Amino acid sequence: MRTIRGSELRTARTKAGLTQDQVARRASVSVRTIRHIEHGHVTPRHETLARIAEVVGWRATEEPDASDAPASRPYAQEIRLLGPLSALFGDRSLPLPRKQRVLLGLLAVQPDRTVSHEEMADALWSGETPPAYPQLVHTHMARLRRFVDPPPGHGSTDRRIRTVRGGYVFNSAGVRVDLCQFEDRAALARRTTTHDPRVALDLYGQALGCWHGRLVHDLPELWHHPAVVRVAQRHIDVAIELADLALRLKRPAFAVEHLRIASYEEPLHEPLQAYIMLALAASGRRAAALQLFAELQTRLKDELGVEPSDDIRQAHQAVLRQSGAVARASPLEDAARPAGIRLLATADLPVRRTASAFDGSPAMGAPAQLPPVLAPFTGRTRQLAALDRLLEQSRRTGGSLGIAVVHGPPDIGKSALAVHWAHRRLAAFPDGQLYASLQGSIDPAQRTATPATVLTGFIRSLGVRSGWMPDTTEEATALFRSLLAGRRFLVVLDDIAEASQVRCLLPGTPGNAVLVTSRSPLTDLTTREGALALSLGALTAEEAHELVVTHLGAERTAAEPGAAEELAAACGRLPLDLRRSLTRLAATPDGSISAFVAEHRKGMREPGNLYPFQSREPSSGGRQDNAEDLRKRSLT
Helix, strand or coil: CCCCCHHHHHHHHHHHCCCHHHHHHHHCCCHHHHHHHHCCCCCCCHHHHHHHHHHHCCCCCCCCCHHHCCCCCCCCCEEECCCCCEEEECCEECCCCHHHHHHHHHHHCCCCCEEEHHHHHHHHHCCCCCCCHHHHHHHHHHHHHHHHCCCCCCCCCCCCEEEECCEEEECCCCCEEHHHHHHHHHHHHHHHCCCCHHHHHHHHHHHHCCCCCCCCCCCHHHCCCHHHHHHHHHHHHHHHHHHHHHHHCCCHHHHHHHHHHHHHHCCCCHHHHHHHHHHHHHCCCHHHHHHHHHHHHHHHHHHHCCCCCHHHHHHHHHHHHCCCEECCECHHHCCCCCCCCECCCCEECCCCCCCCCCCCCCCCCCCECCCCCCCCCCCCHHHHHHHHHHHHHHHHHCCCCEEEEEECCCCCCHHHHHHHHHHHCHHHCCCEEEEEECCCCCCHHHCCCCHHHHHHHHHHHCCCCHHHCCCCHHHHHHHHHHHHCCCCEEEEEEEECCCHHHHCCCCCCCCCEEEEEECCCCHHHHHHHCCEEEECCCCCHHHHHHHHHHHHCHHHHHHCHHHHHHHHHHCCCCHHHHHHHHHHHHCCCCCCHHHHHHHHHHHHHCCCCCCCCCCCCCCCHHHHHHHHHHHHHHHC
């Protein structure tokens, strides 16, 4: 582009009806720069000049410099749209500038059809069309033609881009366009389906093999253009037709790859996702199919606020049953039916039996293994709220497994908290609740529960017969995670000594949750698996008061408020010690709380009697030490 003279800029700006301030703002330069150029005081850089010229619609009258065109004058012999846009000369990609790429994509995605000047301007400037846009479009089109039209003397007088009234037309004859190849092979496959379905399946595969990513992947300016949206929908339609035919011919694995590529464009397209689930399950990848359902369910709820459609739910049930009665009906059987799929009960899904099959066992109810909540539960509001937040965050993001570790000294109420919260949130885990104690607080040599035995028990409770039980812990873990994939289970692991006891018992997919109790914080589990650590200590003064009221009643507590507080303090506000004392008090409804506290104080002064309210049976040393430390801190 030759240097613009000041008088030319002023004339072009006036003709476009723009002020110096408007030109400066749109060209991202200062008003002072525009003023100096118009007075001939400065010579702008090439990039600045190009921006200003585009804004005012200025175009040089002489031919562009040789530097504007490729030196060897190659021209496009192949155009690829199904992925990043590229124009190829032989095996070399032509270096098209950005605006020329947008124009080529817009023209080639609707070949042999008129594309108007207004449509091009909207794509080039995203709705902020400059006043002189017809001249600018003409300039950009002239530059594009030097890349795509055969040069003079090549033997062809036809232009690849023809000028018509009101716009331009891309002539697809004589150039290889992958979009046209896709359409031609898909149409041939559809015509071949009735008399030679196996050949048709190969043709569908060739058609979908033309796709290497999202249509014009590198040009987001065009993604929402109606023509681009139409072609993207054709991609999904053909993928569904291929999947339908592949399932009929017992070749589900052939469909999975093409379905996955199509799903990148429309991750929430439910008929497409239903076919992916069926194809995965039919290929022996049942766990992957269930995981896909769980992820889709979460995304639909989080992004659209809706539940999965009947198509998705029927496909999910078919995968869970692993039966032959998979519900679907093909659009190829009914020409009046649209290309989308409605799952009915008319065809077979070929399945491969795995170790997770029930092998004819009678249907079992969802496991509900939580221990009962025997005593009234009070307090721990902060910890309960933290567990609620963890659950909601896991549901909302759908990307991670919710794991929480409730840790603290013995008899502090860890198990009671875990069981209470689990019962309170039963509705969040409709597929079942699994519970086991790993006996981490006793000597390892005396433990009867190991991770392997607990894992075996869990698998049996999910309906797997002993004959199908894997031989190794690794295989059992894989089976356990497959059974829980795509479902919503709560796994409560009580009394854990170390993180290694937990890892083989963790589900593998979001939607499930794990609640662990331990005397240790299990730092390794927090660090590696991202578990939430919740520390449990003595009750707060308010929580202790609430516990007193729960056992003794509001009237009796209000009659001696000071004594009630002294009792809680004397017990160190430890839940178990306080419950024991309150149980004795509740057994004597006419007794005085003050007299009871005085007896306690007297007992504290007697040598060797640190716990006058407890039974005289000795407890574990670790529990005594922790309780004594908490008690002494509360009394001081």
